[in-house]
Amino acid sequence: HVPNIVTGIYTIGQRVIVSDVQESLFWVRYRRNENQLIIFADDTYPRWVTTACLLDYDTMASADKFGNISIVRLPPNTSDEVDEDPTGNKALWDRGLLNGASQKVKHPSSIYSPSH
DSSP states (O other): OOOSOEEEEEEETTEEEEEETTTEEEEEEEETTTTEEEEEEEOSSOOOEEEEEEEETTEEEEEETTSOEEEEEOOTTHHHHHHHOSSSHHHHHOOOGGGOOSEEOEEEEEEOOOOO
16 A cells, blocks of 8 residues: 555664655555565655665654655554554555545654755
């Protein structure tokens, strides 16, 4: 369900964070028993991500092709909700804003490059 081209895959625990060439970052939960990848959180801002860096379990830094740097973080209760859903069906069938994932990331910081 990643809309365009995957530019990076980052893992921590049972989570996989996928960066897309045009649609920013997606948080994915891997369910070993079901052999499923479930997108449970995404970014509402389209970013042309060229590289990203995992900062901690809930936070990612990303850079886009325009020279901007963004920090995105999952809301505090998101980790518990995902970890407590034993089947993964809630995240799989609960579609959120703009038909995306049910959880949306927060934007604590962004640095924009000046225009050329």
